[in-house]
Amino acid sequence: xxxxxxxxxxxxxxxxxxxxxxxxxxxxxxxxxxxxxxxxxxxxxxxxxxxxxxxxxxxxxxxxxxxxxxxxxxxxxxxxxxxxxxxxxxxxxxxxxxxxxxxxxxxxxxxxxxxxxxxxxxxxxxxxxxxxxxxxxxxxxxxxxxxxxxxxxxxxxxxxxxxxxxxxxxxxxxxxxxxxxxxxxxxxxxxxxxxxxxxxxxxxxxxxxxxxxxxxxxxxxxxxxxxxxxxxxxxxxxxxxxxxxxxxxxxxxxxxxxxxxxxxxxxxxxxxxx
Amino acid sequence: xxxxxxxxxxxxxxxxxxxxxxxxxxxxxxxxxxxxxxxxxxxxxxxxxxxxxxxxxxxxxxxxxxxxxxxxxxxxxxxxxxxxxxxxxxxxxxxxxxxxxxxxxxxxxxxxxxxxxxxxxxxxxxxxxxxxxxxxxxxxxxxxxxxxxxxxxxxxxxxxxxxxxxxxxxxxxxxxxxxxxxxxxxxxxxxxxxxxxxxxxxxxxxxxxxxxxxxxxxxxxxxxxxxxxxxxxxxxxxxxxxxxxxxxxxxxxxxxxxxxxxxx
Numbered sequence: 001x002x003x004x005x006x007x008x009x010x011x012x013x014x015x016x017x018x019x020x021x022x023x024x025x026x027x028x029x030x031x032x033x034x035x036x037x038x039x040x041x042x043x044x045x046x047x048x049x050x051x052x053x054x055x056x057x058x059x060x061x062x063x064x065x066x067x068x069x070x071x072x073x074x075x076x077x078x079x080x081x082x083x084x085x086x087x088x089x090x091x092x093x094x095x096x097x098x099x100x101x102x103x104x105x106x107x108x109x110x111x112x113x114x115x116x117x118x119x120x121x122x123x124x125x126x127x128x129x130x131x132x133x134x135x136x137x138x139x140x141x142x143x144x145x146x147x148x149x150x151x152x153x154x155x156x157x158x159x160x161x162x163x164x165x166x167x168x169x170x171x172x173x174x175x176x177x178x179x180x181x182x183x184x185x186x187x188x189x190x191x192x193x194x195x196x197x198x199x200x201x202x203x204x205x206x207x208x209x210x211x212x213x214x215x216x217x218x219x220x221x222x223x224x225x226x227x228x229x230x231x232x233x234x235x236x237x238x239x240x241x242x243x244x245x246x247x248x249x250x251x252x253x254x255x256x257x258x259x260x261x262x263x264x265x266x267x268x269x270x271x272x273x274x
Numbered sequence: 275x276x277x278x279x280x281x282x283x284x285x286x287x288x289x290x291x292x293x294x295x296x297x298x299x300x301x302x303x304x305x306x307x308x309x310x311x312x313x314x315x316x317x318x319x320x321x322x323x324x325x326x327x328x329x330x331x332x333x334x335x336x337x338x339x340x341x342x343x344x345x346x347x348x349x350x351x352x353x354x355x356x357x358x359x360x361x362x363x364x365x366x367x368x369x370x371x372x373x374x375x376x377x378x379x380x381x382x383x384x385x386x387x388x389x390x391x392x393x394x395x396x397x398x399x400x401x402x403x404x405x406x407x408x409x410x411x412x413x414x415x416x417x418x419x420x421x422x423x424x425x426x427x428x429x430x431x432x433x434x435x436x437x438x439x440x441x442x443x444x445x446x447x448x449x450x451x452x453x454x455x456x457x458x459x460x461x462x463x464x465x466x467x468x469x470x471x472x473x474x475x476x477x478x479x480x481x482x483x484x485x486x487x488x489x490x491x492x493x494x495x496x497x498x499x500x501x502x503x504x505x506x507x508x509x510x511x512x513x514x515x516x517x518x519x520x521x522x523x524x525x526x527x528x529x530x531x532x533x534x535x536x537x538x
Contacts, residue, residue, distance in 0.1 A: 118452070219438055219439050236441065238337070
């Protein structure tokens with residue numbers, strides 16, 4: 001059978017459909033299981049209205065938003081610089097930015113303790129000076145989320161900036177545009193899709209953060225117990241158990257999906273502008 | 275979290291079955307980690323041909339796993355309530371108390387904030403407890419409640435100081451060892467593993483609940499390994515090992531799960 005024959009195309013098509021089907025099934029099944037389990041539990045609505053779930057959801061939503069905003073504010077300059085610089089060892093710097101992605105979150109939590117904990121490099125002098133300790137505060141939740149989630153934004157943003165033709169920026173300079181003006185009017189709009197994708201990835205990772213938060217921030221309702229921690233807590237609680245935890249997972253998924261859809265719609269390029 | 279890892283471990287073990295050596299999964303309360311590691315080794319040496327896989331975590335997490343059908347042959351819980359949860363689905367019927375323990379307050383050796391049980395109510399103390407369904411968290415809250423009966427307002431003050439509810443006794447201890455928390459409530463045996471890093475403050479006898487560990491064989495146990503392990507823990511060698519880790523040996527009280535009693 002030659003690769004040119006129509007039969008080869010047919011086989012390839014069948015193969016693609018088969019592989020794609022298995023892949024899709026693999027992602028659909030766990031969600032189907034969640035929905036089925038939550039439906040049989042029948043407590044989704046009760047739980048959604050309960051004080052503890054609301055507290056955890058609100059905390060997750062706003063800490064996730066703050067962490068993402070911090071990642072954008074502090075990460076964008078780094079991403080742009082990494083995309084434009086030719087400094088020696090750039091690939092090592094890029095690898096360092098990616099490092100938290102491979103770091104197990106529990107290790108990230110311990111690392112945060114060694115830096116910002118009561119005996120930490122910064123934590124100890126900071127407490128001696130101001131009396132403030134990060135551990136067990138909502139600020140610790142945000143630090144944990146930024147550490148594990150920001151690399152996803154920086155990674156996407158760097159790729160986006162690298163995709164913007166530097167020639168365009170040079171043309172803008174020669175036409176008299178300042179560097180700031182060029183960045184805002186040329187570079188940012190060109191990199192926009194990549195930056196938005198990075199924002200989504202970063203926010204999603206922050207919303208799912210569990211291990212680093214548990215170790216560095218602890219778990220207390222309304223202060224540090226975000227949805228993933230509340231779900232873990234429910235699983236180990238006699239009154240809620242696995243089906244309670246599953247129902248809460250479903251609530252988190254639905255809310256996260258709603259936020260993502262709204263974000264997509266709000267940031268979609270306007271059709272009329274084209 | 276250790277609990278979820280435990281499920282993964284237990285499932286991994288199931289799929290690895292078919293190898294020559296037989297395995298017995300023992301789910302044990304976090305506070306039993308060190309004692310049961312030695313117990314398991316001693317049991318393996320005595321029985322031969324059986325490999326014990328120890329799955330440790332909060333008893334509440336382990337009970338939830340067992341109630342969901344996690345393949346555990348033996349469950350050693352830090353309180354009777356979680357044993358009842360594990361047995362409610364008909365995975366076993368009788369349990370026996372095999373050890374006793376005591377509740378203590380631990381504080382970082384470098385910190386002066388908590389030097390007596392009463393100090394837990396002082397304003398600004400960062401207190402870490404285990405979750406309310408985790409046995410050590412349950413025992414701690416009942417000790418606080420008993421103290422409150424003597425001095426109304428004590429419980430409210432102490433509970434207002436709770437700065438984190440941890441997943442199990444070992445993570446409560448870790449937060450104190452690291453100096454992040456000013457105090458935590460754990461078992462005496464856990465406090466002993468921390469050594470110099472922590473100061474141990476007794477819980478007054480009048481408030482201290484009686485900490486009892488029940489054990490039960492689960493499931494069909496065709497090879498009899500689970501029953502043999504339970505018997506080993508209750509026999510002289512097992513009790514000696516538990517004593518060496520600071521537990522008070524106790525092979526006495528026997529209970530049956532409510533579900534089974536109703537069925538008979």
